[in-house]
Amino acid sequence: MNEDARHLLSFVPEKSIDVTITSPPYYDLKDYRDPRQIGFGQKFEGYRNDLTHVFSDVLKATKETGSLWVVVDNMRVEGKLVLLPFEMAEWIRGAGWILQDILVWDKMKTRPVTRGLGLRKVYENILVFSRTKNFKTHLDKIRDYELTRWWVKWPERYKSSGKVPADIWSFLIPSQGNWSRWPIFKHQKLHECPFPPELVERILLLTTDANDAVLDPFAGSGMTLAVASCMKLRFTGFEINETYLRNFWNEVVPTVRNWYQEKHSQRVLSDDEMEIRLEKLKKLKFARILSTRLVGQVPAFGPVSTFLLEENEVIDVFLLYDEMMQGMQRLDHPSPDLAKAVVQKLLSTKELKTFGIKANTHVLSAGEFAHEMKDYLSSIQLWLYKRHHMFESSIRFDDWIAKYKDERWKEAYSMGKSPPLISNIDIYQKEPD
Numbered sequence: 087m088n089e090d091a092r093h094l095l096s097f098v099p100e101k102s103i104d105v106t107i108t109s110p111p112y113y114d115l116k117d118y119r120d121p122r123q124i125g126f127g128q129k130f131e132g133y134r135n136d137l138t139h140v141f142s143d144v145l146k147a148t149k150e151t152g153s154l155w156v157v158v159d160n161m162r163v164e165g166k167l168v169l170l171p172f173e174m175a176e177w178i179r180g181a182g183w184i185l186q187d188i189l190v191w192d193k194m195k196t197r198p199v200t201r202g203l204g205l206r207k208v209y210e211n212i213l214v215f216s217r218t219k220n221f222k223t224h225l226d227k228i229r230d231y232e233l234t235r236w237w238v239k240w241p242e243r244y245k246s247s248g249k250v251p252a253d254i255w256s257f258l259i260p261s262q263g264n265w266s267r268w269p270i271f272k273h274q275k276l277h278e279c280p281f282p283p284e285l286v287e288r289i290l291l292l293t294t295d296a297n298d299a300v301l302d303p304f305a306g307s308g309m310t311l312a313v314a315s316c317m318k319l320r321f322t323g324f325e326i327n328e329t330y331l332r333n334f335w336n337e338v339v340p341t342v343r344n345w346y347q348e349k350h351s352q353r354v355l356s357d358d359e360m361e362i363r364l365e366k367l368k369k370l371k372f373a374r375i376l377s378t379r380l381v382g383q384v385p386a387f388g389p390v391s392t393f394l395l396e397e398n399e400v401i402d403v404f405l406l407y408d409e410m411m412q413g414m415q416r417l418d419h420p421s422p423d424l425a426k427a428v429v430q431k432l433l434s435t436k437e438l439k440t441f442g443i444k445a446n447t448h449v450l451s452a453g454e455f456a457h458e459m460k461d462y463l464s465s466i467q468l469w470l471y472k473r474h475h476m477f478e479s480s481i482r483f484d485d486w487i488a489k490y491k492d493e494r495w496k497e498a499y500s501m502g503k504s505p506p507l508i509s510n511i512d513i514y515q516k517e518p519d
């Protein structure tokens with residue numbers, strides 16, 4: 087509802103909520119353009135008092151067995167690091183909640199920060215509170231069971247499944263980069279910081295039973311509520327920005343429903359579908375290992391990118407080198423012919439033969455490849471991989487042409503000796519713990 091979270095108790099009955107999942111504004115980092123907003127334009131003390139008030143009302147609205155999950159990040163005010171997660175944990179404790187845990191949410195990708203050590207910032211904290219000591223958790227519901235059969239067929243990566251997840255949770259943010267699984271959030275279109283639906287789903291699995299009630303007092307895009315609706319839970323949210331509210335019904339709910347349906351139809355994959363996935367993984371890993379071994383054996387190869395293209399069951403692996411290495415003809419560089427010979431040798435090694443994959447291989451300069459393939463590849467969907475089992479984003483061929491020489495780009499998507507891998511095969515398969 088388009089109401090101020092400070093008036094929550096006028097709308098939500100006491101002891102009616104099972105779980106609250108939220109992320110309040112991070113002090114004055116962002117202007118949400120509404121006079122009722124908490125954070126922006128406030129003194130720190132006012133911000134603290136307002137949030138303490140809201141979380142104290144959320145406590146009253148929560149059942150004895152209920153819990154509260156708050157996603158929050160450190161921030162800098164005038165260059166000084168503010169330990170917002172820890173300060174906020176104390177405010178919320180002060181409001182009467184019991185602090186149960188502090189988790190790390192690994193966002194896997196984010197923008198670089200220029201201050202402090204200048205490292206890329208990839209995590210936020212998740213503060214977990216309960217109303218009483220006797221709170222609801224269903225750890226068994228968040229074990230990874232569904233992939234067990236995979237590991238039987240895929241012993242190379244076998245790890246015991248059915249494990250309880252650790253306290254670092256890795257979920258990609260939907261709004262950054264070109265992650266086209268969430269075009270509605272791409273480039274921060276609908277909201278700057280929507281939760282990943284997978285994160286919300288995990289918390290809801292852990293904390294709710296059928297028909298339970300979910301609350302988000304700072305709903306933003308409404309991701310918490312949209313996932314709750316998919317899981318047939320009751321939900322209430324507060325959001326002062328009317329546009330977010332409109333987008334919630336028109337765009338977020340339908341998109342998240344599709345995601346949920348697709349995700350859950352994949353859970354009961356038939357044997358055939360499992361095989362198809364496994365084949366994709368094998369092909370991608372095959373290309374990755376081939377390029378790694380090539381660079382291992384021909385260090386002067388100067389790898390740029392590897393392309394794996396599949397058409398009508400036939401796969402082609404393009405091992406691309408830097409055109410500067412055209413100087414490969416020079417005496418101090420190995421020639422492309424040497425690289426080709428090494429590739430042929432590698433294909434007959436046991437390591438690559440176990441994949442059972444027949445591939446046409448090509449050793450080419452990146453420039454030549456770009457020139458020859460431009461027409462064909464500009465019209466097809468390509469995916470960029472760092473890890474072979476999980477694309478990082480979709481990529482247009484033109485973008486690749488613009489970026490492949492950029493050392494930072496190359497480094498960001500290289501894996502060990504293997505350069506970025508680009509393919510028309512799409513797979514986004516998380517590796518279970």
Ligand SMILES: C[S@@+](CC[C@H](N)C(=O)[O-])C[C@H]1O[C@@H](n2cnc3c(N)ncnc32)[C@H](O)[C@@H]1O
Pocket residue numbers: 089090091092108109110111112118122123124125277279280281303304305306307308309310324325326327330
């Ligand atoms: C960090 S964002 C939440 C993002 C959300 N987790 C999502 O998945 O999209 C915080 C939100 O709180 C809203 N907000 C700020 N002050 C508020 C208030 N007094 N009452 C309700 N919402 C408020 C802002 O408009 C903003 O959308």
